[in-house]
Amino acid sequence: MTITLSGVSKVFGGFTAVHPLDLTIPEGSFFALLGASGCGKTTTLRMIAGLEEPTDGTIRLGDDDITRLPPHKRPVNTVFQNYALFPHLDVAENVAFGLRRRGISSVRKQVEETLELVELGPLAKRKPRQLSGGQQQRVALARALINRPRVLLLDEPLGALDLKLRRQMQLELKRIQTEVGITFVHVTHDQEEAMTMADTVAVMNRGRVVQLGAPDELYENPRSTFAANFLGTSNLIEAEILAVEGAELRLKAVGADSVLRLPVERCAVEEPRAGGKVLVGVRPEKISLTHAADAEDSDASGTIPEGSNVLTGRIRDAGYLGVSLQYVVDSPVCSEFSVYEPNVERDTRLTRGTEVVLHWRPSHTFALDAAQDAEAGTAEEAL
Amino acid sequence: MTAPSVPAPAGTAPPPDRPSPETGSSGGGPETRPRKRLTPYWLLLPAGLWLAVFFVAPFFYQASTSVQSGSLEEGFRVTWAFSNYADALATYGPHFLRSFLYASIATLLCLLIGYPLAYTIAFRAGRWRSLLLVMVIAPFFTSFLIRTLAWKTILSDGGPVVGVLESLHVLDVTALLGLTGDDRLLATPLAVVCGLTYNFLPFMILPLYSSLERIDLSLHEAARDLYAEPATVFRKVTFPLSMPGVVAGTLLTFIPASGDYINAQLLGSPNTQMVGNAIQKQFLNVLDYPAAAAMSFILMAIILVVVTLYMRRTGTEELV
Incomplete structure (x- = not known):
C-alpha cells in the first residue's frame, strides 16, 4: 500500500531531526532511505512505525490517515536494528507473538511456513541467545513478515552482520521481498546495500531528502555534491561556463586551458548562462588514462577519442587491485583526481610520476551548483 | 540468578592437547601454572573463612545445643533430646x-x-x-x-x-x-x-x-x-x-x-x-x-x- 508523507517533520527539543518532508513510497516497492548517522532516516522510519509522533504533517497509508495511530494499531511491522528479539521466548513464540496478540490461536502452521521462508525451520525451539547474528536477523524478519504487514520497515537490519553474511542477506531480503510482494522501507547508511536492493533510493542529509530516484539515476546523475560524494566517489572541478550552445555546455576548468563539454540536461544548475560558475563532476571509472607521450604522438591518434573532455596531470599514486587499477592523479584543476581503470590492457608505464592525459566522454560529465561545499558527503561515506 | 553458583575451579582438568604441568617443559614455565590454578581458591578464601567462622561453626554449635538437656544450674549436656x-x-x-x-x-x-x-x-x-x-x-x-x-x-x-x-x-x-x-x-x-x-x-x-x-x-x-x-x-x-x-x-x-x-x-x-x-x-x-x-x-x-x-x-x- 502506498505510504504518503506530507510535510512531516520532527523536532526534538531544539533540534530538528526531520525538516518538513514530502515522500511517496509506492506500493510493492523496495524503498531505501540512505544517509549518514543522524540524518533523520531512522526518525522518519520510526514515525511511519508509530514509535515517534511527528511534530507536524500527516502520514497516510493508502487513503487512511495513520498519523496519530498508536503502533499496535498500524498494519506495519518493523525489523529493529538490534533485532529486539524477546529473550524469554523461543524462536517459534517470538515469531508467533504478533499473531497471538491479534487473537489468532492456531499459529503453528503459519509459524512453520514463515520459518521455512527464512530457512530456520529446525531452530524453532531455540532461545534467541542460542542463535548466531545472522539467524537472529532471520528470526526478526520472520517475526515481522508473519503478520503480512502492508509495509515492512527495516532499520539497518544488516548493520550488525559481517561483510560476507551481509552480502548474502542482501540477496535474501531482495528474494523475500519479491516473493511476498510487500512494500519494504529500508533504512541504511551503506550505499552499496541501498543500491543493490532498492528500486528507489532517497538520499538524506541533515533532516532533508537531498535526492530521490532509482539507484542508477542517482549514481549517474547526482544533483548535489552530497549525493555525488556520498554515493560512490566523484571528482569535482571548479569551472566557468563559456557558452551554452544548443544542447551542449562549454566550460573552462579553473586552472587549465582545456575546454570541457557536457550535455545541458546533465547540468543541475537551473538556466545555466555564460560566466556562471559550476562544479564539473566525473566518476573515477569513466576516466581513461593515456601516457603523455602517446597523446602527442600523431601515430597513436585514436587512443583519445575525438570530442573527449581532456585534462593533463601527473600520477601521484598507483594501486593494483587485481580486478582494477586505481590511480591518484595530480592535475592543475584538481589535486586528487581518482581514476579507476579496468584491468584489461594494462599500460605498465603508468607508474608514479608519469605524465598522463585524462580523458572521458562529455556524456559522462555532470555539473553541479558551485555554491555548495564540494566536500559535502565525503567524510560521511567513510562511516 | 539467585541460585548460588560455585565457580568451577579452573584447570582441574587441563585441556588434552596441552602438555600437563608435570611433563610440560616448553617455555611457558611449569612453576607458574599451579599458582594460576590456585588463584580461584585464594580469591574464595576470605569469604570461605567468613562463612566458616560465622556460619558453619555456630551452625554446628547450635545444632548440638538443640539436642541438649539439663538446666542452667546443672549445665546442659548432649542427650540427643529431639523432644526439644x-x-x-x-x-x-x-x-x-x-x-x-x-x-x-x-x-x-x-x-x-x-x-x-x-x-x-x-x-x-x-x-x-x-x-x-x-x-x-x-x-x-x-x-x-x-x-x-x-x-x-x-x-x-x-x-x-x-x-x-x-x-x-x-x-x-x-x-x-x-x-x-x-x-x-x-x-x-x-x-x-x-x-x-x-x-x-x-x-x-x-x-x-x-x-x-x-x-x-x-x-x-x-x-x-x-x-x-x-x-x-x-x-x-x-x-x-x-x-x-x-x-x-x-x-x-x-x-x-x-x-x-x-x-x-x-x-x-x-x-x-x-x-x-x-x-x-x-x-x-x-x-x-x-x-x-x-x-x-x-x-x-x-x-x-x-x-x-x-x-x-x-x-x-x-x-x-
Whole structure:
C-alpha cells in the first residue's frame, strides 16, 4: 500500500531531526532511505512505525490517515536494528507473538511456513541467545513478515552482520521481498546495500531528502555534491561556463586551458548562462588514462577519442587491485583526481610520476551548483 | 540468578592437547601454572573463612545445643533430646504461623508498593533516576531500631495518624478484618505488618529496579510494533523479564521478615509475637538454650523448604 508523507517533520527539543518532508513510497516497492548517522532516516522510519509522533504533517497509508495511530494499531511491522528479539521466548513464540496478540490461536502452521521462508525451520525451539547474528536477523524478519504487514520497515537490519553474511542477506531480503510482494522501507547508511536492493533510493542529509530516484539515476546523475560524494566517489572541478550552445555546455576548468563539454540536461544548475560558475563532476571509472607521450604522438591518434573532455596531470599514486587499477592523479584543476581503470590492457608505464592525459566522454560529465561545499558527503561515506 | 553458583575451579582438568604441568617443559614455565590454578581458591578464601567462622561453626554449635538437656544450674549436656523440637512446635506453633503469615503479607505489600516505584525509576524517571534511588536507600542512613521506634511515635494512640484514620472510619474496617482493635494502631497486627513492610521495602525495590533497568527498551517497542497494547506489553514482556528481580526481591524480603522480632516487639503486643520474639525470649530471658536452638533450626528448615519450592515454581534458571 502506498505510504504518503506530507510535510512531516520532527523536532526534538531544539533540534530538528526531520525538516518538513514530502515522500511517496509506492506500493510493492523496495524503498531505501540512505544517509549518514543522524540524518533523520531512522526518525522518519520510526514515525511511519508509530514509535515517534511527528511534530507536524500527516502520514497516510493508502487513503487512511495513520498519523496519530498508536503502533499496535498500524498494519506495519518493523525489523529493529538490534533485532529486539524477546529473550524469554523461543524462536517459534517470538515469531508467533504478533499473531497471538491479534487473537489468532492456531499459529503453528503459519509459524512453520514463515520459518521455512527464512530457512530456520529446525531452530524453532531455540532461545534467541542460542542463535548466531545472522539467524537472529532471520528470526526478526520472520517475526515481522508473519503478520503480512502492508509495509515492512527495516532499520539497518544488516548493520550488525559481517561483510560476507551481509552480502548474502542482501540477496535474501531482495528474494523475500519479491516473493511476498510487500512494500519494504529500508533504512541504511551503506550505499552499496541501498543500491543493490532498492528500486528507489532517497538520499538524506541533515533532516532533508537531498535526492530521490532509482539507484542508477542517482549514481549517474547526482544533483548535489552530497549525493555525488556520498554515493560512490566523484571528482569535482571548479569551472566557468563559456557558452551554452544548443544542447551542449562549454566550460573552462579553473586552472587549465582545456575546454570541457557536457550535455545541458546533465547540468543541475537551473538556466545555466555564460560566466556562471559550476562544479564539473566525473566518476573515477569513466576516466581513461593515456601516457603523455602517446597523446602527442600523431601515430597513436585514436587512443583519445575525438570530442573527449581532456585534462593533463601527473600520477601521484598507483594501486593494483587485481580486478582494477586505481590511480591518484595530480592535475592543475584538481589535486586528487581518482581514476579507476579496468584491468584489461594494462599500460605498465603508468607508474608514479608519469605524465598522463585524462580523458572521458562529455556524456559522462555532470555539473553541479558551485555554491555548495564540494566536500559535502565525503567524510560521511567513510562511516 | 539467585541460585548460588560455585565457580568451577579452573584447570582441574587441563585441556588434552596441552602438555600437563608435570611433563610440560616448553617455555611457558611449569612453576607458574599451579599458582594460576590456585588463584580461584585464594580469591574464595576470605569469604570461605567468613562463612566458616560465622556460619558453619555456630551452625554446628547450635545444632548440638538443640539436642541438649539439663538446666542452667546443672549445665546442659548432649542427650540427643529431639523432644526439644516437638516441644518447641507444640508450644510455639502459633508464633511460627504468625511469622510466616506476617512475612508473607509484608512481602506481598512490598511487591505491590515496590514494583510500580521500581518501574517508574527504571523507565520514567529520566534525570531524577539517581535522586530517587538515593531516596530509596536513604532510610539506611539511620539505624533500623531508631526508625522502628519512630514508627512507634507515628502510630501512637492519640497521634495524628490514628486520628485521621479514625475520622475516616478506616480503623472500623480494619477492626472488622481483625487487623486492629480498640481504635488503636499500635500493638496491633496491622502495625507489625506495616513496620515489616516499611523496613524491608528497599530490599524489594533494589533487585526489582536492577532487573527492570536491564530490559532493552527496544523490546517494548518491538512488542508495541507487534500489536501489543501497553498492558499486554507489560504482561507478556516486561513482567516476565523482571522475574529474576521479583524472585530476588521477595526472597530478600520474606526471609529476614519471617525471622524478624524488632517490629513485633516495638510495634506489636503479646498477641502479635513472632517466632523471632520467642527465640529471643528463650535465649536471653528464660535462658533455655536448647529450646531456642531447636526453634532456630525449625525456622531455618521451614524457610529452606518454602524457598526451594518457590524457586522451583518460578523456574528462574530458565530466564536470561
